[in-house]
Each structure stands twice: as structure tokens, then as C-alpha cells.
Amino acid sequence: MKPLVSILIPAYNAERWIGYTLESATAQTWPRKEIIVANDGSRDRTEEVARRFASKGVRVVNTGNEGLSGAVNNAYRESQGDYLQYLDADDLLAPDKIERQLAALHSNDGKRLLLSSPMAYFYHRSRNAQFIQTSLCQSLSPVEWLLRKMGENLHMQNATWLVSRELALAAGPLWDKDLHYDQDGEYFTRVLVASEGVRFVPGTGIYYRVVGTNRVSHIGNSDKKKEGLLRSMKLHIKYLRSLEDSDRVRQACLVYMQNWCHNFYPERPDLFAELQVIAAQLQGCLEVPRLRWKYAWIKPIFGWKAAKWAQMTLPQLKDSWLRTWDKRMFDWEVRASQRLHVKAMNAAS
Numbered sequence: 001m002k003p004l005v006s007i008l009i010p011a012y013n014a015e016r017w018i019g020y021t022l023e024s025a026t027a028q029t030w031p032r033k034e035i036i037v038a039n040d041g042s043r044d045r046t047e048e049v050a051r052r053f054a055s056k057g058v059r060v061v062n063t064g065n066e067g068l069s070g071a072v073n074n075a076y077r078e079s080q081g082d083y084l085q086y087l088d089a090d091d092l093l094a095p096d097k098i099e100r101q102l103a104a105l106h107s108n109d110g111k112r113l114l115l116s117s118p119m120a121y122f123y124h125r126s127r128n129a130q131f132i133q134t135s136l137c138q139s140l141s142p143v144e145w146l147l148r149k150m151g152e153n154l155h156m157q158n159a160t161w162l163v164s165r166e167l168a169l170a171a172g173p174l175w176d177k178d179l180h181y182d183q184d185g186e187y188f189t190r191v192l193v194a195s196e197g198v199r200f201v202p203g204t205g206i207y208y209r210v211v212g213t214n215r216v217s218h219i220g221n222s223d224k225k226k227e228g229l230l231r232s233m234k235l236h237i238k239y240l241r242s243l244e245d246s247d248r249v250r251q252a253c254l255v256y257m258q259n260w261c262h263n264f265y266p267e268r269p270d271l272f273a274e275l276q277v278i279a280a281q282l283q284g285c286l287e288v289p290r291l292r293w294k295y296a297w298i299k300p301i302f303g304w305k306a307a308k309w310a311q312m313t314l315p316q317l318k319d320s321w322l323r324t325w326d327k328r329m330f331d332w333e334v335r336a337s338q339r340l341h342v343k344a345m346n347a348a349s
């Protein structure tokens with residue numbers, strides 16, 4: 001019998017997008033699947049929209065608001081699948097994503113082999129998205145994968161993975177509810193450490209929706225998220241060094257800390273100082289974060305915080321404009337499609 005795949009979707013106030021996400025989940029060409037939506041105390045119509053897919057095998061689990069990790073854990077506890085597909089409530093799966101990944105398994109592969117796939121960014125129109133290629137887009141050992149992620153400042157969104165239940169149990173299947181930032185990054189680093197390696201499956205993948213500053217991955221001025229990021233960084237370093245403690249690992253960890261320390265400086269000198277202590281233990285030293293040249297001139301006139309604010313905010317304004325334009329085009333295409341549908345219905349009658 002073919003393995004059962006559990007598609008786990010944590011959802012909070014996701015009525016705007018969850019219908020599209022569930023369409024992509026129910027359209028999976030892999031036949032044996034269960035789809036579980038963990039409605040995390042949403043105050044909008046998330047539950048109502050999700051229940052419209054009940055006839056297609058979607059099950060909704062309602063809980064109080066426990067946060068992202070709590071919602072994922074609740075969905076996991078309800079699941080029975082041999083494999084786990086995590087999916088955010090605003091992202092999309094390519095129709096053959098799960099089928100292609102399972103087809104890439106060989107008869108002699110162990111159950112702790114971790115399957116990955118490409119990802120593509122989009123705002124509203126996924127058909128315009130293009131799958132990105134980085135050095136993570138290949139089959140790698142756990143050490144090599146983490147070295148590239150941390151040493152090259154790369155990222156793979158959590159839905160790219162397909163995880164066997166055996167591997168999830170070995171890693172510790174629950175997400176850390178006390179971690180308020182990079183919950184998925186910490187969890188999948190644990191999964192990588194427990195795995196036999198990563199098999200990359202090209203030709204399919206996931207579509208990652210860029211939704212603006214209200215997304216979970218946006219840090220902003222949240223002290224709770226900054227403290228969560230620091231804790232996640234410490235754990236990343238610990239997990240990688242548990243696999244290999246070498247000069248190249250220590251160098252990758254230093255690069256990783258340097259790339260992310262701008263989130264703490266200058267607002268949280270205490271967190272920046274903690275990273276400096278770790279850097280010294282790794283036989284290195286962190287530099288004060290540098291501003292990009294187009295914003296560096298602001299610092300001598302208005303100070304560090306103003307220059308950093310400009311560096312963070314102005315690109316977001318550009319992103320917001322592009323997202324707004326794409327939404328207008330998306331809405332226009334939807335209305336045009338509806339008009340054509342009405343015309344066809346009228347002609348048929």
C-alpha cells in the first residue's frame with residue numbers, strides 16, 4: 001500500500017488566502033493524503049473557508065490561540081501519515097510535489113532520508129513565479145547542507161521538505177512553543193541532524209507568498225522575536241557543531257552570526273554582546289554591522305538608528321508597491337475569468 005501523507009496547515013486569521021492553499025493541497029496528484037487545518041483561534045472566517053473543503057478530505061481542528069508552533073503541534077497530534085508535509089496557510093504546493101518526491105525514493109533508502117524541493121517567491125500571481133536555484137538545490141549530507149545555509153546565508157522554506165514520521169520522531173516531532181522567531185528553522189535543523197541526508201528533487205516545488213511586514217518572519221522592533229532569533233542562532237550553531245567541529249564549521253558559524261547580528265545592533269547591545277562571546281569561543285570576532293552604501297550617508301547626519309530604519313523600511317516600500325500592483329493585476333484577471341464563465345453559462349443555456 002502506498003504511504004499516507006499528512007499535509008499539516010497551521011492557520012491564524014488566514015481567510016484571505018487559505019482557500020488557494022487548500023486548493024493546492026487537495027489537487028495533489030498523490031492519492032493517499034490527509035489534510036489537517038489547525039485553526040489557531042482565528043477571529044476571521046478561516047474556519048468557514050476551510051470547512052468548504054470538507055468534501056475533499058480537509059479536516060479542521062479548532063484550538064485557542066497558541067501561536068505558530070502550538071498550531072503545528074496540534075495538527076501533528078491529529079495526523080496519522082507515514083510522511084509529513086508542512087504547509088503555511090498562504091503558500092501553495094505544485095500539483096505533483098509530493099508524488100515526485102516520493103517517486104525519488106529508492107527501495108534501499110532508509111526512512112530517515114529527508115526529501116527537499118525548489119521554491120519560488122510570489123505576491124499574488126503564482127504563474128509568474130520562477131523557482132530559484134542556490135547551492136542548497138542538490139542532494140547533500142546534513143553537515144554540507146547546514147554549512148551552506150549558514151555560511152552562505154541561504155534559506156529553504158519549510159514546505160519544501162517532506163519528512164517521514166520515523167525521522168520526525170527521531171528529531172523530536174514537536175516545534176518549540178517557547179521560541180518566538182525562526183521556529184521552523186530550528187525545527188528543521190533538528191530534523192537535518194537526525195537525518196541520513198537530503199535528497200533534492202527538481203522539477204517541482206512550492207510557491208512562497210510574500211505578504212509584507214505582518215508575516216511571522218518579520219522581526220521589526222519586537223524584542224520577543226529578537227530574543228527568539230538569538231536563541232535559534234545559538235541552537236543552529238550547537239546542532240551543526242554536534243555533527244562536525246572543525247575550522248570550516250567555526251568559520252561558517254561566524255559568517256552566520258555576522259549576517260544576522262544587524263537585527264540586534266544598536267537597539268539590543270546585550271544580545272549583540274552575547275553573540276560576541278560566542279564568536280570569541282569560535283576564535284573569531286564580530287564587526288559592527290555595516291550599512292549599505294546608499295544608506296550610509298544618513299548615519300553621520302541623523303545617527304545609526306535612523307540610517308538602519310531607512311535601510312529596512314525603504315526596500316519594504318518598494319516591495320509594497322510591487323505587491324499592490326500585482327494584486328490589482330490578479331484581481332483584474334479573476335474578474336475577467338468570472339465574466340468569461342458567465343458568458344459561457346449564458347451561451348450554454
